[in-house]
Amino acid sequence: MRRRIFPSILLSLSVFSHLVVAAEDTQSLAIRAGRIWTVTDGVITDGVIIVKDGKIHAVGKEPDVPAEAKILDMSDKDVIPGLIDAHCHVGLSLDIFAEIDEIVSAVTPDMQILDAFDPLAEDVTKARSSGVTTVMLAPGNKNPIAGQTAIVKLYGNKMNDWVLKRKGGVKLSLRDEALMSDRRPTSRAGLMALLREQLNEGKAYKDDEYDPCGEVLKRVADGNVPAYICACTVDEIASAVTLVDEYGLKAVLIGAEKGDEIADIIAERDIPVIYAPLLLFSKDKDLKRVVKLANSGIKLAFSSTAPKTALHDLRTSAILATKYGLNPEVAIKSLTIHAAEILGIADRVGSIEKGKDADLVILNGDPLQLTSNIEMVIINGHIVYKRQEE
Amino acid sequence: MMDYKRIVVVPSLLLLLMFTSTFGGQDIAIRGGNILTINDAPIENGIILIKDGKIEALGQDVMIPADVRTIDASNKFVMPGLIDAQSRLFVIDSELRESRTIAPELNIIDAIDPFIKEYREVLAQGVTVIYVAPGSRSLVGGRGAVLKLNGSKTADKMVLKTDVAVKAAIGVSPNNESSSLTRLEHYSSIREALLETKVYMQRKEKYDRELAEYKEKKAEYEKKDGEREAEKKEKPKRPAKFRPNPTYEVLAKVIRKEIPLQIEAHRVSDILNALRLADEFDFSLILDKCTEGYMISDEIARRKVPVIVGPVSTSFVDMPRLEYRNHDMRNAAILSRRRIKLALGVSGRDGASSKFILSAAAMAVANGMDKDAALRAITLTPAEIFGVADRIGSLEVGKDADIVILNRHPLDALTQVKTVLIEGKVVFERKTEQ
Numbered sequence: 001m002r003r004r005i006f007p008s009i010l011l012s013l014s015v016f017s018h019l020v021v022a023a024e025d026t027q028s029l030a031i032r033a034g035r036i037w038t039v040t041d042g043v044i045t046d047g048v049i050i051v052k053d054g055k056i057h058a059v060g061k062e063p064d065v066p067a068e069a070k071i072l073d074m075s076d077k078d079v080i081p082g083l084i085d086a087h088c089h090v091g092l093s094l095d096i097f098a099e100i101d102e103i104v105s106a107v108t109p110d111m112q113i114l115d116a117f118d119p120l121a122e123d124v125t126k127a128r129s130s131g132v133t134t135v136m137l138a139p140g141n142k143n144p145i146a147g148q149t150a151i152v153k154l155y156g157n158k159m160n161d162w163v164l165k166r167k168g169g170v171k172l173s174l175r176d177e178a179l180m181s182d183r184r185p186t187s188r189a190g191l192m193a194l195l196r197e198q199l200n201e202g203k204a205y206k207d208d209e210y211d212p213c214g215e216v217l218k219r220v221a222d223g224n225v226p227a228y229i230c231a232c233t234v235d236e237i238a239s240a241v242t243l244v245d246e247y248g249l250k251a252v253l254i255g256a257e258k259g260d261e262i263a264d265i266i267a268e269r270d271i272p273v274i275y276a277p278l279l280l281f282s283k284d285k286d287l288k289r290v291v292k293l294a295n296s297g298i299k300l301a302f303s304s305t306a307p308k309t310a311l312h313d314l315r316t317s318a319i320l321a322t323k324y325g326l327n328p329e330v331a332i333k334s335l336t337i338h339a340a341e342i343l344g345i346a347d348r349v350g351s352i353e354k355g356k357d358a359d360l361v362i363l364n365g366d367p368l369q370l371t372s373n374i375e376m377v378i379i380n381g382h383i384v385y386k387r388q389e390e
Numbered sequence: 391m392m393d394y395k396r397i398v399v400v401p402s403l404l405l406l407l408m409f410t411s412t413f414g415g416q417d418i419a420i421r422g423g424n425i426l427t428i429n430d431a432p433i434e435n436g437i438i439l440i441k442d443g444k445i446e447a448l449g450q451d452v453m454i455p456a457d458v459r460t461i462d463a464s465n466k467f468v469m470p471g472l473i474d475a476q477s478r479l480f481v482i483d484s485e486l487r488e489s490r491t492i493a494p495e496l497n498i499i500d501a502i503d504p505f506i507k508e509y510r511e512v513l514a515q516g517v518t519v520i521y522v523a524p525g526s527r528s529l530v531g532g533r534g535a536v537l538k539l540n541g542s543k544t545a546d547k548m549v550l551k552t553d554v555a556v557k558a559a560i561g562v563s564p565n566n567e568s569s570s571l572t573r574l575e576h577y578s579s580i581r582e583a584l585l586e587t588k589v590y591m592q593r594k595e596k597y598d599r600e601l602a603e604y605k606e607k608k609a610e611y612e613k614k615d616g617e618r619e620a621e622k623k624e625k626p627k628r629p630a631k632f633r634p635n636p637t638y639e640v641l642a643k644v645i646r647k648e649i650p651l652q653i654e655a656h657r658v659s660d661i662l663n664a665l666r667l668a669d670e671f672d673f674s675l676i677l678d679k680c681t682e683g684y685m686i687s688d689e690i691a692r693r694k695v696p697v698i699v700g701p702v703s704t705s706f707v708d709m710p711r712l713e714y715r716n717h718d719m720r721n722a723a724i725l726s727r728r729r730i731k732l733a734l735g736v737s738g739r740d741g742a743s744s745k746f747i748l749s750a751a752a753m754a755v756a757n758g759m760d761k762d763a764a765l766r767a768i769t770l771t772p773a774e775i776f777g778v779a780d781r782i783g784s785l786e787v788g789k790d791a792d793i794v795i796l797n798r799h800p801l802d803a804l805t806q807v808k809t810v811l812i813e814g815k816v817v818f819e820r821k822t823e824q
Contacts, residue, residue: 279705279706282508282706282738282739282740282742282743282745282746283508283511283742284511284514307709307710308709309704309705309709310704310705310709312703312719313703313704313705316703316705316749316753319803320749322803322804323749323803323804368803369752369802369803370749370752370753370755370756370801370803371752371753371755371756371761371801371802371803372756373756373757373758
């Protein structure tokens with residue numbers, strides 16, 4: 001089969017190295033906080049976080065404060081780990097008319113979304129104020145095999161600081177949007193047939209031939225990289241589960257709006273879910289679905305799918321979920337450590353623990369209250385956002 | 391307006407009371423709650439006595455008569471029913487796609503579908519009253535109305551007030567396309583309509599005058615006709631027939647300040663144009679949406695124009711929208727600090743979104759708005775802006791007993807509405823924990 005290798009926007013490393021965001025340079029910090037939500041080890045009241053070389057050096061009631069550390073007095077504030085938006089399109093210059101999918105061909109696993117990422121885009125700057133410090137960038141839903149996702153920080157001095165994973169996994173789409181009248185697939189069954197064909201080709205791929213698509217498909221088919229499968233309705237999710245059963249994919253569901261209807265089937269297979277933005281729903285029945293998913297023991301992350309909803313709505317979604325019955329502890333973990341685990345970056349981010357990246361969000365109150373606002377955001381030990389009145 | 395209310399609402403209420411269950415006409419006392427009156431200081435551990443659907447008494451030492459049903463609100467918060475000043479509930483979208491650009495004679499009441507079930511979910515979040523207005527597809531789209539979520543099966547019986555305002559829009563693009571030229575065109579088209587209305591008013595005035603003169607002369611002529619036939623004078627001529635125009639009739643009311651003009655405007659230039667129109671024609675302006683109002687808050691404050699800010703957050707809106715390009719969640723806080731009369735709205739993507747009014751207020755607070763001001767902006771202030779504050783908006787003796795009981799402070803994310811009363815009748819009661 002012939003595949004179209006499309007031109008991708010290549011941004012060289014040298015370009016990125018100049019993209020320094022104005023931020024306060026901090027050698028080491030000592031943050032006194034009213035409450036530290038470690039997420040993995042409870043809440044520490046009146047504690048201190050020591051930040052050194054962009055990492056969390058110590059956290060506790062009374063850790064040793066290095067003499068050179070700049071002290072941030074946040075003793076009436078709450079500190080949480082940087083939030084993780086597990087599925088969005090920020091920085092992809094996706095204004096109203098733009099396209100992020102390479103729709104000429106239905107199968108574009110060699111497309112790397114990072115190539116379209118502009119770290120200086122306006123929405124990235126805006127996103128920093130939302131408390132989101134790490135995002136998974138993904139292609140859209142128009143191609144059954146849409147391309148490779150990337151996991152990036154929303155701040156960096158150099159390209160290496162920005163990128164946690166250039167090839168985060170491959171996004172598959174089982175959505176109606178992937179069906180078109182002028183190219184394969186045109187039907188739901190045709191979509192599944194195409195995916196099987198491609199995964200079989202991937203399995204048969206040998207390293208000695210040069211095929212950028214085959215190489216990626218092999219890793220997906222072998223379960224070496226995650227398959228982020230976008231599926232929202234019950235039948236789409238059922239199809240995703242079928243693929244998981246047939247090929248042993250390392251799957252993560254994206255969207256899964258109606259996943260609660262077959263929550264047991266998803267839970268049985270330990271398939272984690274990156275849930276659709278909760279704010280897209282307004283009916284009580286739909287707002288409660290995420291609660292049922294979580295109660296079935298499925299590991300959850302939230303997503304903004306920005307620009308569909310704003311990045312600051314990530315936290316709003318989680319808060320709304322608590323209003324409809326989601327356990328608050330699960331809500332905050334879904335925004336942080338669970339998202340990190342699902343994306344395979346929990347060694348770097350997702351909690352306030354010694355050795356992890358110093359990605360911290362400081363709020364003027366309980367992070368799960370809508371009345372609380374974000375006062376400061378720190379990424380890799382740099383203060384990248386400070387709230388200003390008017 | 392008073393007459394209309396009396397004629398429609400009171401008999402319909404009586405009918406309702408006649409047909410409803412035991413609690414319908416019964417007097418009720420709400421006891422032990424932390425009462426957020428909104429117009430006055432909160433009353434700790436207070437009592438509200440309801441009689442005939444109205445608040446009969448409230449305070450700490452109100453005597454509860456022996457025979458009334460008592461609702462225990464201890465450890466709970468009691469506040470007036472919430473108002474979403476930018477609701478789409480009961481309104482069918484297709485009904486709003488009027489193709490004419492200037493159509494103030496339309497009435498939103500005619501586009502109401504009372505059989506939309508989501509209203510129950512909105513009511514369950516404490517919203518007892520909504521303001522619905524035509525959309526922004528037409529430049530002047532028709533007249534808005536204030537409705538009670540009382541479960542009536544006809545629009546007439548939900549109405550608290552019609553002809554609340556004539557809705558207009560400047561610079562709103564239905565297809566996310568906009569140029570400064572089309573926005574200027576919107577402004578001039580509305581201005582033209584108002585100028586034509588003035589001409590129409592003058593013509594009508596002239597006609598009325600001429601008609602009166604004619605009648606006078608005619609009577610005189612006929613009288614003389616009988617008396618002295620010889621001195622026959624010229625027969626008076628009837629003035630040319632005047633054809634009343636429904637469009638101008640409504641806009642004339644705007645110019646005479648009998649009904650406010652509610653102008654939806656998002657960008658600075660559009661808001662300024664709305665203010666210029668109000669300066670030129672001296673009508674009562676209500677600014678709606680006012681997305682970039684924070685950039686020119688002094689201009690708005692100087693004119694004492696009331697504003698309906700919304701969406702507070704774009705959370706409940708289908709994004710991206712061109713109008714919200716410079717949306718800032720601090721908008722409400724900044725305008726409110728300038729002492730601008732301000733209501734908050736959800737302005738959500740559908741009717742059910744009105745249920746998020748408390749979330750919207752909480753987000754305004756997160757962005758600097760005073761807590762009490764935020765609660766006022768979803769109760770008393772919209773009631774004042776829409777001219778229904780004599781009936782609703784605060785807990786005061788004599789007002790309608792539209793009351794919400796919550797288990798936590800209304801701005802707490804985990805708060806749950808336990809009971810909702812409309813005109814003294816329990817219309818919602820939460821049975822189980824959510």
